[in-house]
Amino acid sequence: MDVSYDKELKIAELAVQRAALLTKKVLGIVNKGTLSKSDLSPVTIADFGAQALLISAIHHNFPKDKFIGEESAEALRSDPALLDSVWSLVSSTKLDDTESEGLLSSLASPEEMLDVINRGTESDASKGRVWVLDPIDGTATFLRGEQYAVCLALLEDGQEKVGVLGCPNLSFEGPFSQTIPGRRRKVHERQVDGDGFGRMVSAVLGRGVFIRHMSRGSLLPKEKIEPQDGIADDGINCIDSTICKAMDLEKHRKIAERVGATWPGTEMWSTQLRYVAMAIADCDLMIRVPKSSAWRAQIWDHAGGVLIFKESGGRVTDLDGAELNFTVGRRLEVNRGLIAARQGMHHVILDAVKEILGSDGKAAS
Structure with missing residues (x-):
C-alpha cells in the first residue's frame, strides 16, 4: 500500500x-x-x-x-x-x-x-x-x-x-x-x-x-x-469570535488575561480559518470553553485544520489535555472544549484553563 x-x-x-x-x-x-x-x-x-x-x-x-x-x-x-x-x-x-x-x-x-x-x-x-x-x-x-x-x-x-x-x-x-x-x-x-x-x-x-x-x-x-514555536514581538495573540453564543467568552477573557495574551485578538468566525491563521503566524492561541457541559463540536469543523496546525508547530487538545478523538461519530463526543496553542506554551495555557475553570466552580476534570 x-x-x-x-x-x-x-x-x-x-x-x-x-x-x-x-x-x-x-x-x-x-x-x-x-x-x-x-x-x-x-x-x-x-x-x-x-x-x-x-x-x-x-x-x-x-x-x-x-x-x-x-x-x-x-x-x-x-x-x-x-x-x-x-x-x-x-x-x-x-x-x-x-x-x-x-x-x-x-x-x-x-x-x-x-x-x-x-x-x-x-x-x-x-x-x-x-x-x-x-x-x-x-x-x-x-x-x-x-x-x-x-x-x-x-x-x-x-x-x-x-x-x-x-x-x-x-x-x-x-x-x-x-x-x-x-x-x-x-x-x-x-x-x-x-x-x-x-x-x-x-x-x-x-x-x-x-x-x-x-x-x-x-x-x-x-x-x-516553516514550523514555529516562538511568539511574535507583540506577545501572545488570541483568535476568537465575540459573537459566538455557544462559548463562555468571559472565561476565554480570563484565561487570556492569566497568560498575558491579547483577547479577543484577531476575530474570525470560521474555526478552520482560525487554524490557518495560527499556522501562518497571525495568532498563537485558540480557546473553546462551551457554556453547556453537553456541547460537542462537529468533527468536520476540526479535521484537517488540526493536522495543519500541528504540522506548523502547534498542539491541540481538549480542556483536559486529551488529544481530539475522531473515532466516536460525527461529533467529538469524548472531548469537551479545546485548547490550540504553540507547542512551547500549550502546557501554560492548560494550567491556566484548569485554574480558571476550577476557581469558577467548574473543574476541568
Whole structure:
C-alpha cells in the first residue's frame, strides 16, 4: 500500500480548488438559495454544490473510501427549484486545465448528484479510510463575503493523514516567503481577495504544511510554512469570535488575561480559518470553553485544520489535555472544549484553563 499519500494529496487539492471555484461563483449571485438547518445555521446552494464536487472527485479516485460530510440531499429532493440551481452550478463548474479536470469526475445527472451528496452521511470514522469534509466552514461569513473555508481531510483508523483547506477569500500583504521573523502576517475577516481565488493550505502527516494561491486551472507552485514555536514581538495573540453564543467568552477573557495574551485578538468566525491563521503566524492561541457541559463540536469543523496546525508547530487538545478523538461519530463526543496553542506554551495555557475553570466552580476534570 502506498503510504506517501501523494495521490490523495493531489486529488484532494484539485477537488478543493474546483469546489472553491463553485463557491466564488455563488458569491456573485444575489439569491444564494439560503435555507436554515435544524440548528438555525444557514446553508446555501454553495454548500450542497461544493459537497457534491468534493465527494465525486474523491470517490472517482478512491471508490472504497467512505465519507462524513456536513450536508445531506433531503432538502434538495423536496425542492425542485433548489435542486435545479445546485445542479446548474455543479454541472458548469470545471477546472480550466483539461489534465487536472480529467483527474476528477463529472456527474451525469441531478439524481447522481443527490446520491453523491448523500455519501457523506456516514457516522463512523473509527476504522479504515474516511474523508471528512465541510463544504463551507463559515457559511454565515460566506454570505457576507468574508472569510470561509472549503475543508477536506483524510482519516485512517481515526488518525488525520491529509488535510486541505481552501480559503477563497484569504488575503495578506506580500509574498508568503518574505515574512520577517518576529512579525505577524495579519489576516482579517474583511480583508478579502477580491480579484483572485484566495489561498490553499495543505498538510500530510509528518511532511509539514504548504500554502499556495488557488487558480481556475492546474495547481500553482506552493511554499512551505516553516514550523514555529516562538511568539511574535507583540506577545501572545488570541483568535476568537465575540459573537459566538455557544462559548463562555468571559472565561476565554480570563484565561487570556492569566497568560498575558491579547483577547479577543484577531476575530474570525470560521474555526478552520482560525487554524490557518495560527499556522501562518497571525495568532498563537485558540480557546473553546462551551457554556453547556453537553456541547460537542462537529468533527468536520476540526479535521484537517488540526493536522495543519500541528504540522506548523502547534498542539491541540481538549480542556483536559486529551488529544481530539475522531473515532466516536460525527461529533467529538469524548472531548469537551479545546485548547490550540504553540507547542512551547500549550502546557501554560492548560494550567491556566484548569485554574480558571476550577476557581469558577467548574473543574476541568
